[in-house]
Amino acid sequence: MANVTIKEVAEYAGVSQATVSRVLNHHAYISDDVRQRVQQAMDALGYQPNRSARRLRAHSSDIMGLIIPDIQNHLFQTLVRGVEDAAYARQLNVVLCNTDDNPDKQTAYLRVMQAERAAGVVVIPTRSNDGPVLAPVREAGIPIVLVDREVVNFEADIVKADNVRGACEATTHLIRLGYQRIAIIAGTQSLTPGRERLRGCYEAFDEMGIRVDSALVKVGNFRLESGYELTRECMSMAEPPDAIFVANNLMSLGALRALHELGIRIPEQVALVGFDDMPWAGDLNPPLTTVSQPGYELGQQAVRLLLQRAESPDLPYNKVILQPRLVVRRSCGAYLSVNHRD
Amino acid sequence: MANVTIKEVAEYAGVSQATVSRVLNHHAYISDDVRQRVQQAMDALGYQPNRSARRLRAHSSDIMGLIIPDIQNHLFQTLVRGVEDAAYARQLNVVLCNTDDNPDKQTAYLRVMQAERAAGVVVIPTRSNDGPVLAPVREAGIPIVLVDREVVNFEADIVKADNVRGACEATTHLIRLGYQRIAIIAGTQSLTPGRERLRGCYEAFDEMGIRVDSALVKVGNFRLESGYELTRECMSMAEPPDAIFVANNLMSLGALRALHELGIRIPEQVALVGFDDMPWAGDLNPPLTTVSQPGYELGQQAVRLLLQRAESPDLPYNKVILQPRLVVRRSCGAYLSVNHRD
DNA sequence: GGACGATGTGAAATCGATTTCAGTACTTTA
DNA sequence: TAAAGTACTGAAATCGATTTCACATCGTCC
Incomplete structure (x- = not known):
């Protein structure tokens, strides 16, 4: 009772x-x-x-924080699964915090984690200059592992995908298929994934000896609407592109939507390659070629690093880079059959 | 420091x-x-x-639990957003727990919440006979609000969508469009949403004076694979259906995949109506007609009920039923233009 | 001018667990 | 047979906050 x-x-x-x-x-x-x-x-x-009493004595907690920008983004969903499974196996309870990419919310949640004396925090930071917010938490003795995005002046354990390579492969794929006017819809340039993916594109152009038409490089903000707008912009140009590389999944959906509305056939009129796979990418119209990031593994590795750091706080910081994989489907490169889906 | x-x-x-x-x-x-x-x-x-110390004295906590079966399911994602926003506005921190529809995980998380003296728990229970697991938590003074699924012998505050009505509308829609052989891919019958949606279908058949061909009623388990298998089963019948109603979003994706693989044109050869909308449902091939549940509002209402219950534990239990909405797209009923997406 | 209420502060008890220290009983060893 | 472990248990201190109670000061009212 x-x-x-x-x-x-x-x-x-x-x-x-x-x-x-x-x-x-x-x-x-x-x-x-x-x-x-x-x-x-x-x-x-x-x-x-009573866990509060227990924690008060023990000065430690079996709670770990997971701070992500957007739970609606499939990449982060798989990441959550990876973190959760790894944590569950080690008797850690995961507190999931959704920041909406809002630095204030992030600060609030970090404060909670610190007050909670969490065993550690896995963070996908909202901004690359979040160092001053993260540092005090770490100084309070709470291990921090970054995922996906780096932070300036804040060295830490980090797990990320090889964005440069992923984008480079995607772009090379487009070039090899003979596309001449390739548009890039890049992501937020203040975040490392945005910058790295764009750099990957440039590297591909360089390697293949192609000059970049800067009018075809648009910078968005990783959100659906942004992909939508920029795609419309591209297609209304005097000389529209014959292929588009979009730097993340939400913007890809926006691009798809814009092209549908404009009645543009994919890939016949314009080919499309996205970044980040989704389980239903093969059921889109048309099935979407994407660079697939290993979200689940990112999560698992993050927990591994977290525990390692908790155990020995003074080891040098680790940087784990996982390889993405290009998944070719109908929207660019796979012409097998009209209704084929993978 | x-x-x-x-x-x-x-x-x-x-x-x-x-x-x-x-x-x-x-x-x-x-x-x-x-x-x-x-x-x-x-x-x-x-x-x-130090929050542990605080909580120890205060006998109460600013943490609330949210226990969901599957974070990959879009309905639950929007629900999470609804809960989170409502909780954030009331200074409550949400601990998100993913059970994978595994009763053991659910029990473990409920135990955590109880030990944590959580301010309350919002649960989408794994089974309809979870009463014995939930009751002790409530007896320990932790308010419980159910969402989506009811539990036998465990009366409680509950928020859910009007499943009967939603399924009935969808089926009626199919009948009105003149489809003759309508297949139903129902969900887990041990859970109320599965039962209610099937009942809704039967009601529609009744009202329209149509006899049900029981060979066309298949019972799945709400998972993608299940939708995939049952759709293949349907289409390999001597007299295959000319329309399919699928009782949730994941099974709809499975159905879509199966039909694609079989090279069956939608809606020309078979029309498709799903349950639960997804932001990208309009970008699928073809855009999918679905019954949309108000996930965000479900979450908000759940928090509202939770706080109300915390305030006055002895009030009679509430049952909040929100109305779903049929969203007509190309997969059934909207023939406007080839590339139209909504 | 004494009583009373409002304002402001501190010492110590309290929440529910863990841990140290000390003590007892029982073996083993020299 | 005395000394030294070993096995087992309890009283009390402790973690870091909140809250009660007591007390001091000041203004006001009759």
Whole structure:
């Protein structure tokens, strides 16, 4: 009924609180007789140790924070799964925080994590200059692992995909297929993924000895509307592109929508390559060629780094870079059959 | 640096701990002089009150649990947003727990919430007989609000969509369009949404005076693979259906995939109506007609009920039923133009 | 001018767990 | 047989906040 405390268990079992605590924590040096009596008492009373009290004493917590910008983004969903599974396996409970890419919300959540004395925090930071917000949390003894985005003047463990390589491969793919006017819809340039992906494109152009038409390079903000707008802009040019590379999944959806509305056939009139795969990318119209990031593995690695850091705080920082993979579908490069989907 | 406690703040400011606590909690009867000194001390030391200690005293928490079956399901994603926004506005922090529809995980998370003395828990239960797992949590004084799925022998506040009506509308829509052999791919029948949606279909058939061909009613489990398999089953029948109603979003994607693989044209050869909308439903091939549930509002209402319950535990239980909406797109009913997307 | 209320502050108890320290009983070892 | 472990248990301190109670000061009212 009400909440049972260790004191009541102790009385019920006829032992001291210390003994109950020892049974609870699987101490050595407890007689079988007492252990059983205490166990029975706990069962009978439905005892649940109060975690606040526990944490207060232990100065540590079995909670870890996961701060992401947008739960509607499929990449982050898979990431969450990866983090969750890895954490669950290690008895850590994940508190998921959604910042909406709002620095204030991020600050609020970081504050919560610090006050909570979390075991650690995995963060996809909202801005590349979030260092001053992150540093005090780390100084308070809470390990921080960054994912996906780097922060200036804040060295830390980080897990990310090889954005340069991914974008480079995608662009090379387009060039090899013979597309002449390739538009780039890049993402937020104040964030490393945005910059790196754009750099990857340039590298591809360089390697293949192609001059870039800067009029065809548009910079968006990773949101759906942005992809939509910029695609319309591209297609209304005097000399529209014959292919578009879009730097993330949400903007790809925006691009797709714009092209549909304009009645433009993909890939016949314009080919499309996106970044970040989605399980239903093959069911879009047309099935979308994308660079697939290993979101689940990003999450798992993040937890691994977090625990490693918690164990030995003074090791040099790690940078784990996972490789993306180009998945070719109908929107660019796969002409197998009209209704084929992968 | 290290973690600052109230004691250190008190010393720094030259006052007692009690006074610092009063400043912290905006007590009346604090002189401006002292208030300022304490504020400065807190700022100077970077003080963050320890939440465990706070909670231990207060017997209450500013954490609420949100237990969902699958974060990859778009309905639950919007729900999460709804809950989060409503909670954020009321200074509650949401701990998101993903059960994978695994009752053991659910039990584990409920235990955590109880031990945490959470302010409340919003649950989409894994099974309709989860009563015995939920009851003790509520008895421990933690308000519980169910969403989407009901539980037998466990009356509680609940928010859900009008599944019967939604399915009925969808089916009626199909019948009105003149489809003769309508297949139903229903969801898990041990869960109320699965049962109610199927019932809605039957009601539509009844109202329109149509006899149901039971060979065309298949029961799946709400997962993508299930929709895929059952659709293949349907289409390999001697007399295949000319329309399919699928009872949730993931199974719809499975159905779509199966039809694509079989090279079947939608809606020319078979029309398709799904349940649960997705932002990119209009970008699928073809744009998908679906019954849209108000996920965001479900989440908001859930938090509202939770707080109401916390405030007055003895009020009779509420049942909030929100209305879904049929969104007609190309996969069934909208023939406007080849590339139109909404 | 004494009583009363409003204002402002501190010492100490409290929340529910863990942990240290000390003590008892029982073995083992020299 | 005394000394030294080993096994087991309890009293009390502790973690960092909040809250009660007591007390001091000041103004006001009759």
